[in-house]
Amino acid sequence: xxxxxxxxxxxxxxxxxxxxxxxxxxxxxxxxxxxxxxxxxxxxxxxxxxxxxxxxxxxxxxxxxxxxxxxxxxxxxxxxxxxxxxxxxxxxxxxxxxxxxxxxxxxxxxxxxxxxxxxxxxxxxxxxxxxxxxxxxxxxxxxxxxxxxxxxxxxxxxxxxxxxxxxxxxxxxxxxxxxxxxxxxxxxxxxxxxxxxxxxxxxxxxxxxxxxxxxxxxxxxxxxxxxxxxxxxxxxxxxxxxxxxxxxxxxxxxxxxxxxxxxxxxxxxxxxxxxxxxxxxxxxxxxxxxxxxxxxxxxxxxxxxxxxxxxxxxxxxxxxxxxxxxxxxxxxxxxxxxxxxxxxxxxxxxxxxxxxxxxxxxxxxxxxxxxxxxxxxxxxxxxxxxxxxxxxxxxxxxxxxxxxxxxxxxxxxxxxxxxxxxxxxxxxxxxxxxxxxxxxxxxxxxxxxxxxxxxxxxxxxxxxxxxxxxxxxxxxxxxxxxxxxxxxxxxxxxxxxx
Numbered sequence: 433x434x435x436x437x438x439x440x441x442x443x444x445x446x447x448x449x450x451x452x453x454x455x456x457x458x459x460x461x462x463x464x465x466x467x468x469x470x471x472x473x474x475x476x477x478x479x480x481x482x483x484x485x486x487x488x489x490x491x492x493x494x495x496x497x498x499x500x501x502x503x504x505x506x507x508x509x510x511x512x513x514x515x516x517x518x519x520x521x522x523x524x525x526x527x528x529x530x531x532x533x534x535x536x537x538x539x540x541x542x543x544x545x546x547x548x549x550x551x552x553x554x555x556x557x558x559x560x561x562x563x564x565x566x567x568x569x570x571x572x573x574x575x576x577x578x579x580x581x582x583x584x585x586x587x588x589x590x591x592x593x594x595x596x597x598x599x600x601x602x603x604x605x606x607x608x609x610x611x612x613x614x615x616x617x618x619x620x621x622x623x624x625x626x627x628x629x630x631x632x633x634x635x636x637x638x639x640x641x642x643x644x645x646x647x648x649x650x651x652x653x654x655x656x657x658x659x660x661x662x663x664x665x666x667x668x669x670x671x672x673x674x675x676x677x678x679x680x681x682x683x684x685x686x687x688x689x690x691x692x693x694x695x696x697x698x699x700x701x702x703x704x705x706x707x708x709x710x711x712x713x714x715x716x717x718x719x720x721x722x723x724x725x726x727x728x729x730x731x732x733x734x735x736x737x738x739x740x741x742x743x744x745x746x747x748x749x750x751x752x753x754x755x756x757x758x759x760x761x762x763x764x765x766x767x768x769x770x771x772x773x774x775x776x777x778x779x780x781x782x783x784x785x786x787x788x789x790x791x792x793x794x795x796x797x798x799x800x801x802x803x804x805x806x807x808x809x810x811x812x813x814x815x816x817x818x819x820x821x822x823x824x825x826x827x828x829x830x831x832x833x834x835x836x837x838x839x840x841x842x843x844x845x846x847x848x849x850x851x852x853x854x855x856x857x858x859x860x861x862x863x864x865x866x867x868x869x870x871x872x873x874x875x876x877x878x879x880x881x882x883x884x885x886x887x888x889x890x891x892x893x894x895x896x897x898x899x900x901x902x903x904x905x906x907x908x909x910x911x912x913x914x915x916x917x918x919x920x921x922x923x924x925x926x927x928x929x930x
Contacts, residue, residue: 436566437550438472440559446475447553454546458566462542463524469545470521473514476552480505496758510555513548520545523661523715540578540662573616577625580607580617584628588635595808595850597636604629620658623651627666634673637680639851641884643907644677668694668718675725680884682911682926684732691726720756723749724766728928731773735926736914740782746773761810769928771795771817775824776927784825792821801835806842816852819859820927832864836871843874848881849889858892868896884908888925895921 438451454468477498481487484505493501499515506514520541547564554560583603590600607629612622627648634644652671655663675690694714714722727749734742750770757763774792778784784792799818803811815835822829839856846853854875861871878889887904894901901921904912915924 437546437564438553440554440557444475444479447472450475451546451550451553454542454549455566458539458542458546462539465542466517466521466524466538466545469517469542469549470525472549472553473517473521476514476549476556477502479556494758496760500760507555510548510552513544514552517545517548519717526716540581543578571616573618573621576612576615577617577621580612580625581628583607584625584632587632588628591632591635591639593810595639597639600632600636604632620654620663623655624663624666627651627655627663627670631666631670631673634670634677638673638676641680641851641888642677643681644674647671647674665715665718668714668722672718672721672725675729679728679732679928681907682732682736684729684736687729688726688733691722691729694722716756717759717762720753720762720766723753723756724769727753727769727773731769731776731928732926734780735776736911738780740777740780743773743777743780743782747777764810764814768813768817771821772927775817775820778825779923779927789825792825793827796821796827796829799831801831801838804835804838806845812856813852816855816859819856819863823859823862824927829863832860833866836860836864836867840870843870847874848878848886849874851885854878854885854889854892858889861892861896872896891921891925901925 435448435452436455438447438455441447450468450471454465454472457465457468474495477495480502481498486501488498495518496515499511499518502511520538524538524541543566546566550564583606587600587603590596590603607625609622609626612625613619630645630648637644647670652667655667671690671694675687678684678687678690727746730742730746730749734740734746747770750766750773753766754763757766771792774784774788777788795814795818799815800811801815803809804815819829819832821827822832835856842853843849843857849857857871857874857878860867861875872893875889875893879886879893882905884905884907887902887908890902899921900918901924
């Protein structure tokens with residue numbers, strides 16, 4: 433019997449075969465449906481590569497690398513959704529411990545994957561595609577949940593990929609738990625959506641240097657107790673973001689405890705600790721993210737205690753994180769963390785070996801300044817750490833003047849500066865003195881705005897003027913009482929911030 437949604441590619445007969453198999457498995461074995469969708473994805477990647485004459489020599493790249501290499505050959509929205517299919521199928525396929533969830537936990541992801549692959553193949557075949565028809569129509573509560581969940585997916589991208597907090601907050605504010613309950617959405621599903629909202633708001637606050645709201649641990653326990661892997665994923669994400677928020681108060685030890693608590697929950701034996709969090713699953717990509725947060729906390733603690741050996745522990749955490757990650761953006765993030773750690777190690781008197789110095793030199797020489805313009809891009813973090821590397825290890829930054837010119841319009845449009853633009857402006861102030869008048873004006877506007885980011889901006893101004901660091905916000909008072917205020921202004925700030 434032909435597939436309902438995959439009959440558009442007769443020259444690729446497996447499309448119809450695997451598409452029908454995915455549709456038939458959707459209700460009974462949605463994890464198997466995801467595997468079929470991944471096969472459809474790999475076949476489509478092969479077909480696109482063949483159409484454009486893309487060949488691979490030497491080591492065959494992984495699927496995520498091949499997707500990344502397709503670039504503009506695939507419409508951005510289709511490319512993003514294809515990447516999501518790969519991630520969901522990987523999660524469904526791999527069993528990471530003895531607490532694996534049942535197949536029904538993957539139904540929402542499988543439904544989304546079937547829809548994605550049907551539309552992607554229709555695009556490839558240049559075939560107008562009708563509305564996707566999936567077997568066994570969803571109930572009204574299912575539809576209501578999926579619409580709300582999809583809105584939160586969009587909000588997540590607006591926060592993480594575009595830093596558009598205003599548009600994200602509009603979507604977050606739409607979610608009404610009472611309305612969802614009236615529509616029949618189960619309480620545990622409503623709590624999952626509330627957990628996502630709080631998690632996204634944590635990320636927004638972290639980007640702005642704000643303090644995190646207290647954790648709702650009771651809700652996390654209830655979410656994990658459902659046994660759904662999706663719920664556990666969101667719990668880990670939420671708690672990791674909370675740990676990052678603690679670093680906005682320079683509470684490094686507390687952040688380490690928050691990350692370590694997840695491991696304690698996971699390793700608890702049920703007979704000694706009858707707690708639903710004892711069955712918490714932590715997936716590889718989440719373990720990598722947690723190790724990255726742990727490494728950052730160790731760097732903050734190293735700065736506070738003036739102990740370069742803690743930086744070595746942080747570097748080991750960042751290296752271990754890479755073993756669990758495969759997304760290019762996640763790997764680049766760990767690279768930036770590592771560079772901060774190397775700079776911190778040198779500042780604290782640790783010896784950088786030839787390989788570590790070469791890493792810093794390479795970052796300075798090959799900074800992606802061509803990616804920087806008026807619109808926010810994650811590459812701004814790579815620029816910030818390259819500039820910091822220049823002034824921290826006394827290397828000439830040959831492109832600093834060109835970057836300052838590129839960003840001249842940005843300073844005016846973004847005052848007060850958002851994170852990490854205050855780091856870029858401050859570091860440019862130190863490595864490119866001709867830009868000082870324009871940069872000082874932007875940094876002063878940021879300092880006048882107050883808060884953590886304003887204080888960091890004021891530290892750059894003070895350092896430039898040879899003055900001691902100003903008193904930080906009250907939230908940092910416990911940390912401020914423990915640091916040496918007699919050093920230069922920027923030496924009072926961890927390099928993850930400075």
